[in-house]
Every structure is written in C-alpha cells, then in structure tokens.
Amino acid sequence: MMQRTTIMLPKTLKRKVESRARQEKKSLGSFIRESLEHSLQSNTPRSSDPLFANLESDIFEDDGPADLAENHDKYILRKLAHEHGLRRGARKRRNRR
Numbered sequence: 001m002m003q004r005t006t007i008m009l010p011k012t013l014k015r016k017v018e019s020r021a022r023q024e025k026k027s028l029g030s031f032i033r034e035s036l037e038h039s040l041q042s043n044t045p046r047s048s049d050p051l052f053a054n055l056e057s058d059i060f061e062d063d064g065p066a067d068l069a070e071n072h073d074k075y076i077l078r079k080l081a082h083e084h085g086l087r088r089g090a091r092k093r094r095n096r097r
Contacts, residue, residue, distance in 0.1 A: 017031065017032065
C-alpha cells in the first residue's frame with residue numbers, strides 16, 4: 001500500500017525531474033519512487049553534503065584533526081594545492097606586457 005507524501009523541491013530541480021520523467025515516459029511519482037529505490041539500494045554511503053562526501057577519507061587516513069569543523073577550508077585548499085602542484089602562498093601570475 002502506498003502512502004501519500006509531500007516534498008518541497010526548488011523550481012529548477014522540479015523542472016529537471018519532470019523533464020527526465022517525460023524522457024523516460026514515466027509519471028513524476030513513478031520516476032521519483034524509482035530514483036529513491038535506486039539511491040537506497042546503492043552500496044555507496046551518502047554524505048549529507050555532497051561537497052564533503054568521502055572528503056575525510058580522501059585527505060586523512062584517520063578521523064582527521066580535531067579542528068576540522070573550524071578549519072575545513074584550510075584543509076581542502078591544502079589538499080587541492082598539493083594535487084595541483086601549487087606551493088603554499090603561491091599565486092598565479094598574470095601575463096604582463
């Protein structure tokens with residue numbers, strides 16, 4: 001037995017969902033139910049914020065530093081700089097003519 005549920009979606013997300021449901025020739029409800037089922041069956045854990053999904057495991061081998069919440073920007077920038085071969089404090093130079 002199905003139970004009626006109301007959700008609030010941003011306009012742009014609702015338009016995308018409606019468009020995809022039409023492309024797949026499904027009702028909006030059917031598309032959302034199938035999407036939720038697929039998401040729940042996935043073995044990949046989901047973070048509450050996609051930006052930070054798997055971030056700690058990508059940067060730290062353990063739980064990370066105690067000040068991660070306060071200084072997350074610093075740790076993210078350090079990781080990105082390391083991945084792109086940038087030195088700390090280095091800035092891109094503009095072509096000056």
